[in-house]
Amino acid sequence: MDSRLLRQQKDCRSLPDQGEKEPGASRSSVKVTSTLLFISSSSSRSSQHGHRRPLTLFGCEAANLGIKPILPALKGEGGEFRKRRPRGTQQGHHLQRNMAGAGGGNDIQWCFSQVKGAVDDDVAEADIISTVEFNHSGELLATGDKGGRVVIFQQEQENKIQSHSRGEYNVYSTFQSHEPEFDYLKSLEIEEKINKIRWLPQKNAAQFLLSTNDKTIKLWKISERDKRPEGYNLKEEDGRYRDPTTVTTLRVPVFRPMDLMVEASPRRIFANAHTYHINSISINSDYETYLSADDLRINLWHLEITDRSFNIVDIKPANMEELTEVITAAEFHPNSCNTFVYSSSKGTIRLCDMRASALCDRHSKLFEEPEDPSNRSFFSEIISSISDVKFSHSGRYMMTRDYLSVKIWDLNMENRPVETYQVHEYLRSKLCSLYENDCIFDKFECCWNGSDSVVMTGSYNNFFRMFDRNTKRDITLEASRENNKPRTVLKPRKVCASGKRKKDEISVDSLDFNKKILHTAWHPKENIIAVATTNNLYIFQDKVN
């Protein structure tokens, strides 16, 4: 077992042989320049404005090559929290924003801001976006794709002169998080697709995130380097060693500014703890532990310890033939570090308290809504399967997404949700066709806005929906390149379920079920949303007057 652990870890850290990948995939290229390793971020998700992209350094890869980086570690350098750009002005500006409202009137008007990704319709499999996540400040936006890459965008400092638009998001760092692996014991290929990314709160100058594929979770450190030492005595500037006999004077190397370089290095690799496919990771509010959930088990990790994890939930039956239910999502409570929830394929949510016992197989609370007898069908169970569960920022509520609806639960009431929003009820009569083409198994995610007043989720035809919990109004918008002029207000869309189709409405039968929005994210403080279509990332903002 140890040797396999070692082997897998080595696989994870091996140099990505970029040049030998399939030609269709748009991969970054690797250039080895003397002793430094540069990965040029030539990914397809370039900024629209050709903004100068910072380079990314794989610190770990350099170490593996047996090459010592020229640049000394910056660890001892004060350790102060260096903010690159002051953001004080932006804070005050945004306190005036109205966070609530999703409909018309004096509610928010959503405008197109940016779109990232390839324009052509021919989608490379590796470019399919599989997860989207803002960090805790909202300054960084991370995406993961099917090719195992992570792309991080950074919000530009707001232009004080042109205060009518918020900062744009431009590529900050791109790195290959996971590589395809081959499990020799089972003769199975392990996909490199990034299933989830979760950010850690920022504690120092560096940023940390967890990214996971089906089997392995990795902790990545993303740090900036904007100074380099110059003036070595024994080395030329390009790294060549000088002949010691030619050295006549000595000088002290000094730090000089350099082009910003963003480094991503894997700091921890948490492997070999999941037999089944990981669907969720969630960082605890103690910021020391996190959970990872697969189809049948949930494990608890410490961020510092990679060779051990604790199993806290196990729903695997003794006889696999009796398997009828799987875990679909799990999350820690945002405030109580002993509480977490997990959802199931049967539409139930279980809240567990880790103080009760080491193995949380017995739930503290079971949230389940009785089935509506008038809506019973063969597909009742499939459409009740929960695809995502998210706590509100306050911790008082949680939201679940099943195939047709979004439900808000009060943690104090287990027998039914307090609010239910229909995402695309017009699909209820089409369930058989959706079962046939497997769309009924699509897993949509959902998210809260910063003030927990609006929730958002995706649908088909590149539509996404927002529900205002206070005004009870909802809106349907479309992520499409047709409205891609900045600050163009998005027009609300409407699907015609039956009967006469009004102007500008779309009939159910003309919906494109290949264009699905599964992943959406909402900025934690502002009205900025990131919406992922198959291979493009759209950023929308509220209209600023």
Added chain:
Amino acid sequence: MLSKGLKRKREEEEEEEKKETLAVDAWWLDPSHSAVAQAPPAVASSSLFDLSVLKLHHSLRQSEPDLRHLVLVVNTLRRIQASMAPTAALPPVPTPPTAPNVADNLLASSDAALSASMASLLEDLSHIEGLSQAPQPLVDEGPLGRPAGGASPSLGALDLLGPATGCLLDDGLEGLFEDIDTSMYDSELWAPVSEGHKSSPEDGPGKEVGPDLDEAELDYLMDVLVGTQALERPPGPGR
């Protein structure tokens, strides 16, 4: 054969769906609905059943099946089968004479195959689990290499018309071992003492304690064979 029949039925089914503007799902549950006259529920149910079985087989054939998809399809299949089989809860429905024969045949063949597939898949999953155990305790693992026949109670519901389940399960097992060269294990090393005179030179220690070790050796043999089988399964296409 199954796919041809399925195609025809699905086309009929789609035509039915186009005619009907009502929600199609509702009347499957209620066989006494007035729509029975227009489109026999047995046909629609059975086509959905076929579709589900097809999905199940497709899922099982993958090298690493999506467990959620598998579980949902199997549960849906159980629902459909429960509604198709006459039970005490449902009112007796006069089904058209031709439909039951077709349905029964489909049920019988796909049913047993389903049981066998499910059983073998889930056993395989257990075996894989057993091989790759890391921090998980081994206590909860089912015993390796114990594909003894007999459907579990949960699969019993699927077994309504399947007296052939046991046989097919055994057949499925035989199929598992086809590509394994078991000549090494067929040697006289494991033979009873009475046949010892045919043995190979290595036979010495085994021959002396032959009968006592047989059972234990067989158990070990089963474990190794199933382990070998799991290892030798060719890698499927990536998902």
